[in-house]
Amino acid sequence: MGDASMKQSLPVTLAHAGLDLASDVAPLMKRLQGDNEPFVLATVVRTISVTAAKAGAKAVVDRDGSIVAGWIGGGCARAAVVRAAKAAFDDGETRLISIQPGELLAELGVEPGDEREGVQFARNMCPSQGTMDIFIEPVLPRPNLVVYGASPVAVALALQARTIGFDIAVCAPPEDLEAFPAAVNRIGGFDGGIQSNGETYIVVSTQGRGDLAALEETFKVPARHIGFVGSRRKLEALKAKLRDKGGAPADLDRVKGPAGLDLGAITPEEIALSILAELLMLRRKNQRRHAEPEV
Known part of the structure; x- marks a missing residue:
């Protein structure tokens, strides 16, 4: 920081600033880090069967739980990602979530919301019935x-x-x-x-x-x-x-x-x-x- 007063927070409605939600997330990440603004980076690391997003897809989630850049699929993944992102803001911890059809969760002997060996499970309610593993990484402001x-x-x-x-x-x-x-x-x-x-x-x-x-x-x-x-x-x-x-x-x-x-x-x-x-x-x-x- 320079001699001027500390930078103010970005508006909470980042999506209203003319950002294309499907654009490359890198420019926004650089901007947020430069302004010491917290965000979560969600990255699809594995998919099985039919899914809307594929491995490598990324999205930026702001502290209000809004996906403000990138894309990791529709409603099948969004709710689980937002829940995990909000938890990451609270404790500063990374987490891996696995979104799977109900029958696959049953085969594993887990319920939606359970955690096993560092993986948190969620149910895929979409007709595609695919599996997505998404890594949730909080990028928090410097102290x-x-x-x-x-x-x-x-x-x-x-x-x-x-x-x-x-x-x-x-x-x-x-x-x-x-x-x-x-x-x-x-x-x-x-x-x-x-x-x-x-x-x-x-x-x-x-x-x-x-x-x-x-x-x-x-x-x-x-x-x-x-x-x-x-x-x-x-x-x-x-x-x-x-x-x-x-x-x-x-x-x-x-x-x-x-x-x-x-x-x-x-x-x-x-x-x-x-x-x-x-x-x-x-x-x-x-x-x-x-x-x-x-x-």
Whole structure:
């Protein structure tokens, strides 16, 4: 992202933007990824007997469950694909669905909606009675790290965070923004109106320059995590001041400090690394649980 405000979401009615639903999906995928907009790519990977779409057919499903480009068949496949796509938006997981006639499902001993060995089954209600296997792949927005302050730790975070897949925005006094790379979304002041399609993580690293003002602004952002760079004692003192100003207990409890994992970090670069390690742990928590094999 550049210095301008973060890009706004695309209109939810993408089909009204003059897109041909049967066109090549690649241009739309590139556009959505460039705008950090979530979508699901559905790909037919196998067909048996008579089916409308053949292996290799693709479609893009938006977050409202509409197929906005490409084609993977008619109503026989659409309902199952949309259901699977909505589930993929919720958990971020890929899935393989197999749409088969009722008698074939019975031979396998499965019911529509059952899952076996990573395959989810659905019933083909169309007269063609063919089988289609469709791979559902969610392409979700990049997570966003918002850093408040221009301390050495803040600068180190801005330099390191992009290497592990975060988009970066920094909120700092205008005269301090030159400390950050031009590729970072630089916002003058602490009330920048942060917006993002992806999960948002916040780190307050003001270190004495606008601590209270920055913390108050973080409460306005629907962030998954708010970390404070500083001692636990300092954070508790700041929370007490905010409490006296009428700060809501629920908001104050959202701020965790000191930010980062206890790695014995000393330098700003090491502290930034410990903070990013904590954010990565939080970000991958559910994905790691799904990926771990049962023993």
